[in-house]
Amino acid sequence: MSDLNDLYQEVILDHNRRPRNFHALAGASHSAEGYNPLCGDRLTLYLKVVGDRIEDVSFEGAGCAISKASASMMTDALKGRTIDEANALFARFHAMVTTPPDQPVEDLGKLSSLAGVREFPVRVKCASLAWHTLKAAMSNERRASTE
Amino acid sequence: MKAAAPLATLSNTEWVQRVRADFPILERTVRGRPLVYLDNAATTQKPKAVLDAMATYYTTINANVHRGVHELSERATEAYEASRDRVRRFVNAASTHEIVFTRNATEAINLVAYCYARPRLGPGDEILISAIEHHSNIVPWQIVCEAAGARLKVVPVNDEGELALEDFQALMTARTKLVAVTHMSNALGTIPPVREIVKAAHERGIAVLVDASQAAYHMPIDVRALDCDFLVATGHKLYGPTGIGFLYGREAHLEAMPPFMGGGDMIASVSFERSTWNVLPYKFEAGTPHIAGAIVLATALDYIESLGFEAIGAHERDLLDYGTALLDAIDGVRIIGRARHKASILSFVMDGVHPHDIGTIVDRDGVAIRTGHHCAQPVMERFGVPATARASMAMYNTREEIDVLGRALERVRTVFA
Numbered sequence: 001m002s003d004l005n006d007l008y009q010e011v012i013l014d015h016n017r018r019p020r021n022f023h024a025l026a027g028a029s030h031s032a033e034g035y036n037p038l039c040g041d042r043l044t045l046y047l048k049v050v051g052d053r054i055e056d057v058s059f060e061g062a063g064c065a066i067s068k069a070s071a072s073m074m075t076d077a078l079k080g081r082t083i084d085e086a087n088a089l090f091a092r093f094h095a096m097v098t099t100p101p102d103q104p105v106e107d108l109g110k111l112s113s114l115a116g117v118r119e120f121p122v123r124v125k126c127a128s129l130a131w132h133t134l135k136a137a138m139s140n141e142r143r144a145s146t147e
Numbered sequence: 148m149k150a151a152a153p154l155a156t157l158s159n160t161e162w163v164q165r166v167r168a169d170f171p172i173l174e175r176t177v178r179g180r181p182l183v184y185l186d187n188a189a190t191t192q193k194p195k196a197v198l199d200a201m202a203t204y205y206t207t208i209n210a211n212v213h214r215g216v217h218e219l220s221e222r223a224t225e226a227y228e229a230s231r232d233r234v235r236r237f238v239n240a241a242s243t244h245e246i247v248f249t250r251n252a253t254e255a256i257n258l259v260a261y262c263y264a265r266p267r268l269g270p271g272d273e274i275l276i277s278a279i280e281h282h283s284n285i286v287p288w289q290i291v292c293e294a295a296g297a298r299l300k301v302v303p304v305n306d307e308g309e310l311a312l313e314d315f316q317a318l319m320t321a322r323t324k325l326v327a328v329t330h331m332s333n334a335l336g337t338i339p340p341v342r343e344i345v346k347a348a349h350e351r352g353i354a355v356l357v358d359a360s361q362a363a364y365h366m367p368i369d370v371r372a373l374d375c376d377f378l379v380a381t382g383h384k385l386y387g388p389t390g391i392g393f394l395y396g397r398e399a400h401l402e403a404m405p406p407f408m409g410g411g412d413m414i415a416s417v418s419f420e421r422s423t424w425n426v427l428p429y430k431f432e433a434g435t436p437h438i439a440g441a442i443v444l445a446t447a448l449d450y451i452e453s454l455g456f457e458a459i460g461a462h463e464r465d466l467l468d469y470g471t472a473l474l475d476a477i478d479g480v481r482i483i484g485r486a487r488h489k490a491s492i493l494s495f496v497m498d499g500v501h502p503h504d505i506g507t508i509v510d511r512d513g514v515a516i517r518t519g520h521h522c523a524q525p526v527m528e529r530f531g532v533p534a535t536a537r538a539s540m541a542m543y544n545t546r547e548e549i550d551v552l553g554r555a556l557e558r559v560r561t562v563f564a
Contacts, residue, residue, distance in 0.1 A: 003511075004507075004508060004511050004562070007507070008504075008508075008562050008563075013562075013563065017499075038519060039501075039502070039503040039518065039519050039534055040519060040520050040524075040527065040533045040534045041501075041503070041533070042533070062501075062533045063501060063503075063533075064501035064502075064503035064504050065500075065501060065504045065563070066503075066504070068501075120507060123503075123507060126503065
């Protein structure tokens with residue numbers, strides 16, 4: 001069951017139980033909805049961008065532990081970053097969750113706790129949903145879907 | 148295939164062990180554990196007789212049907228038409244003219260939507276469905292209603308997951324052209340009062356389509372007793388192959404309907420000025436059909452009837468009662484769908500745990516269940532859940548397998564404690 005413990009690490013369970021930045025955002029400049037049709041996970045992401053910097057970020061929605069924890073950790077990681085930095089982090093996160101499980105991945109701090117999804121191919125979409133929604137929000141698209 | 152002795156002379160355990168021996172896949176392990184397959188509402192496993200029949204077809208009589216004068220084509224045609232008669236007997240239709248082979252139940256519903264409903268629908272007309280339909284019995288009606296300016300009306304479901312005859316009666320109007328209703332809900336297991344619904348519809352001159360996809364492998368289907376106008380089912384839930392399903396349609400309706408798709412086999416004659424249509428049921432079978440699938444479907448139906456729905460139903464009833472009691476005893480687990488008349492489906496949610504996480508964790512114990520909206524998003528919305536976990540049983544499942552599910556759910560609880 002070690003891979004199960006890898007997937008449901010304590011930090012993930014904690015963010016699932018007590019998601020951070022889990023609310024609507026008054027004065028948001030950007031928002032988008034993310035949807036995973038496979039499991040019905042849905043989230044709305046809000047960004048408050050001032051200049052080229054993400055001053056605040058939050059999310060709402062319902063989903064599995066992996067998608068909720070991923071969204072929660074992502075919002076923590078994004079606060080104060082520039083749009084360019086957020087795009088770069090998206091690329092690094094995407095590379096991490098799509099690297100084959102037998103290969104080493106870059107250390108992304110807390111976000112690395114989600115590397116366990118690589119053992120569960122159908123769950124990669126759960127971990128990526130928030131990030132795809134971020135992309136959609138930053139490019140002013142209303143919707144992101146994992147399909 | 149062994150002819151299993153009737154349940155009356157075998158204990159429940161012996162009976163199911165004999166059935167299990169007919170299904171090679173049940174011997175495999177998943178992640179080092181014995182496979183516990185509880186996703187039968189999505190598709191059932193195949194008995195050896197079916198697997199062998201598929202190989203026999205391709206190794207002995209493979210040829211196109213209704214074409215050649217050569218031996219193989221004649222043999223393939225014979226077997227294909229014999230299978231149509233097998234399906235006819237399975238649903239107790241009067242004539243093989245009333246049995247149309249399709250890819251699946253979805254295609255059969257679309258055929259009725261486009262060829263029966265669409266030409267009859269005008270602005271302001273209505274089609275009536277229920278709140279517990281599978282997407283395949285919602286979306287085709289939405290499409291033809293939108294094209295015709297007609298309305299799709301929906302019979303509500305109560306908190307137990309039941310449909311009331313009175314609600315159907317209340318929503319049938321002079322504008323209602325068709326009622327489409329499930330014989331058994333794939334998301335909740337509910338068995339609606341279909342016979343009574345048909346009767347009420349016919350009193351008002353309304354035709355009824357019955358979606359028997361889920362019901363057909365749990366209980367006998369009798370289109371003449373139901374008196375329905377159309378009935379659809381799919382082979383892969385009947386322990387047969389994927390890619391083959393069928394439509395039963397009352398001969399007078401099918402006769403009056405235009406073809407669904409054009410192509411080979413569905414024509415009587417073709418010229419560039421005008422083509423004429425073949426007789427029933429070939430008018431609705433354009434192109435080379437899934438010949439092997441149709442022929443092997445007959446083997447699957449033979450297999451089911453060799454066991455008999457009496458024995459199958461009694462065993463599955465025991466599993467449902469056992470599983471219901473087991474889930475009810477787990478803290479924080481709530482069963483969605485408690486209809487008095489239901490079969491073989493346990494849809495449930497667990498406090499604080501998303502169904503998707505349940506599915507991943509129990510899979511590690513070799514347990515296959517479905518998690519998600521089960522192609523029934525309106526049902527999820529009605530019961531206020533984004534998704535459910537669903538354990539669906541078939542004739543080869545055992546109480547011991549339900550126990551494995553129960554222990555796996557305890558592990559879920561531990562992970563999320």
